[in-house]
Amino acid sequence: MIYVIGIGPGSKEMMTLEAINAMEDADVIVGYKTYINLITEFIEGKEVVQNGMRQEIDRCKNAVEIAKTGKKVAVISSGDAGIYGMAGLILELVSKEKEDIKVKIVPGVTASIGAAAILGAPIMHDFCHISLSDLLTPWEVIEKRLRLAAEADFVVCLYNPRSKGRSEHLAKAFKIMGEFKDGSTPVGIVKDVGREKQEKFVCTFDSMDFERVDMTTMVIIGNKSTFIHEDQMITPRGYTV
């Protein structure tokens, strides 16, 4: 039995009851060490298998092997397990096994939703998620999605916006979207959603400071109707109030 659990952005308050119950029911907890550190209160007395970044395949293969021994395994993702998390990889690996291994995906609050609640209501209308990581996706595909999303006037949520190895991706993304996004478009930035060091900034498309952004930051770019009121970013649904 494998639970693939989205633990939400970080705090216990943003976890679902199902995520907590699944962690409590598991014999073994498997996860990226940074995420394991967010759930220390749930790992007491349990076997813990943790490893580093970019070791997702090893981690998931490990989980499948442990599940074959009859133990209940919880694989942890931050946010939602089905959004740039471990759900797909676990299901792909299990589909190649001859044995029947039960998998239960336990949904969670993804980073865009957590960040939106802190910013105000920026994703009240049609929006999209685009990851700027080209580790697994060709950069041309990412560029195409950025351009078409901006043309469609989606609110755009950027995942993996900027890392040490890819410090220029975010500026490039803004340049591409700038063809359709006006300079006055509100942009919301939340670092470390729901964690101790949480920080929030609101600015405009033209005044964006890329240096403020790292891998644990969510960047949300508004649509043509999005406005800033005091320190809040609001995308109206369209009600006349």
Added chain:
Amino acid sequence: MIYVIGIGPGSKEMMTLEAINAMEDADVIVGYKTYINLITEFIEGKEVVQNGMRQEIDRCKNAVEIAKTGKKVAVISSGDAGIYGMAGLILELVSKEKEDIKVKIVPGVTASIGAAAILGAPIMHDFCHISLSDLLTPWEVIEKRLRLAAEADFVVCLYNPRSKGRSEHLAKAFKIMGEFKDGSTPVGIVKDVGREKQEKFVCTFDSMDFERVDMTTMVIIGNKSTFIHEDQMITPRGYTV
């Protein structure tokens, strides 16, 4: 004080701890009657203000007036309050008030995430949300977004896909996306996510049966890499397994 709460798709298990705590802390619960029926265990001993569909503005104005009397009000949305929910409207109304009314947005699991967990892992890669309701959005804007989202090869999650008054919207949307979505593209359909009557279907773009879909259904259309394995819909992130 107003809590704007996303209660998740319907079951208590998919609620966050913060949503439960906020409901328990509130003096008054305000919501659409269908959603109030999902949280009966939390309304005992509390004042409840409920009304029908399309009365969102009245409902939120009511909540603001009650908050002015000093009571703690919880405004309930299904899914996440910041995604086609009540968060934006409450913030817009409060921004027009002279009094300082504190608003806390409490995030939740939105329908696409809940449906995805039931289908497998369909939104593992870049995706978008498009509402097919033209009550508040011109149909041309919706058409444009559908076309560009399909061209960008996003996984597409359709909210408000079909109602009695708009029975043709979904078929029209598929016709538009058909310019770019191949007939063999997997489509996942989940009715009443997390509720008693929950139902799940997986089919292809060409074999889609629009009659199966109503207002409480989530429709998820895959990207070029999405595949069906047994009854699961999986969009690979791109790992070589």
